[in-house]
Amino acid sequence: MTESGAVISKAVIPAAGLGTRFLPATKATPKEMLPVVDKPAIQYVVEEAVAAGLSDVLMVTGRNKRPLEDHFDRNYELESALETKGDEARLQRVQESSDLATMHYVRQGDPRGLGHAVLCAAPHVGDQPFAVLLGDDLIDPRDPLLARMVQTRAERGGSVIALMEVAPEQIHLYGCAAVKPVEGGDGDLVRVTDLVEKPDPAEAPSNYAIIGRYVLDPAVFGILRETEPGRGGEIQLTDALQKLAADEKVGGPVFGVIFRGRRYDTGDRGDYLRAIVRLACEREDLGPEFRDWLRSYVDEEM
Numbered sequence: 001m002t003e004s005g006a007v008i009s010k011a012v013i014p015a016a017g018l019g020t021r022f023l024p025a026t027k028a029t030p031k032e033m034l035p036v037v038d039k040p041a042i043q044y045v046v047e048e049a050v051a052a053g054l055s056d057v058l059m060v061t062g063r064n065k066r067p068l069e070d071h072f073d074r075n076y077e078l079e080s081a082l083e084t085k086g087d088e089a090r091l092q093r094v095q096e097s098s099d100l101a102t103m104h105y106v107r108q109g110d111p112r113g114l115g116h117a118v119l120c121a122a123p124h125v126g127d128q129p130f131a132v133l134l135g136d137d138l139i140d141p142r143d144p145l146l147a148r149m150v151q152t153r154a155e156r157g158g159s160v161i162a163l164m165e166v167a168p169e170q171i172h173l174y175g176c177a178a179v180k181p182v183e184g185g186d187g188d189l190v191r192v193t194d195l196v197e198k199p200d201p202a203e204a205p206s207n208y209a210i211i212g213r214y215v216l217d218p219a220v221f222g223i224l225r226e227t228e229p230g231r232g233g234e235i236q237l238t239d240a241l242q243k244l245a246a247d248e249k250v251g252g253p254v255f256g257v258i259f260r261g262r263r264y265d266t267g268d269r270g271d272y273l274r275a276i277v278r279l280a281c282e283r284e285d286l287g288p289e290f291r292d293w294l295r296s297y298v299d300e301e302m
């Protein structure tokens, strides 16, 4: 286990999954590049990391990685065209993503699971605690979660996972945590005692689902190296975290921060549509007109 106060500066964003739930849109485009209103989902995630103080970002990519890299790089041709037109507002929007963070990339090769994707980050991360943000999980910027998790690691050491209460009949879609209270936890902090990946509802130890934000002790790398493929033949991050939770001597305790804010799984078609409608309604520029249209659509068509 590393010093609990070690500063966290690195974020790892796994974005090498196949995105099969979104085919055919994701046949030649990573699902993280699908637009949520007018920004690709992945930009919200990088912005979230930066807002929590993590400006060194390693993206784990696979096939079709070009659009992800290009989005966070300069586009001189486009910039010069906008400059010539004097379109300052759009120029600024184009430059925002390339000025955001220090970006690094590593390729996963075969998508052998989330645990394997995280292990690909080991040479870049080294012996420091680090954050993992799933590239298709969107946390509303007004409900900061990662900063709370970083603070928990600084105060208590170990690893920190994000949990969200879901309906019992939904728990089989997630990793699930068994938890117990911790002292001084402000009502949103628990100690994780066990983890199960996608349990049958009858066997689920709780209805706390693991969502896509983690702050991890680097001890997780040693465990991942020894973790055999689990559910679905993939190397599961949940299995490695379960081992961390079972033996505090390896990487310190595992805590859970219970998130009660707005979160969207943009890899799921229904949630993706909800994210777009909600964020569009709340936008100052698009919202008023879009809300009017939506109201009349619901009144007339539904």
Ligand code: UTP
Pocket: 014, 015, 016, 017, 018, 019, 020, 021, 022, 060, 108, 110, 111, 112, 113, 114, 116, 117, 134, 135, 136, 267
């Ligand atoms: P998902 O479980 O959503 O899988 O991965 P997926 O392949 O991306 O999508 P579906 O289920 O086929 O539609 C959760 C996160 O882990 C990453 C994904 O990119 C996503 O951010 N991941 C998953 C990897 O980076 N590598 C993998 O081998 C698997």
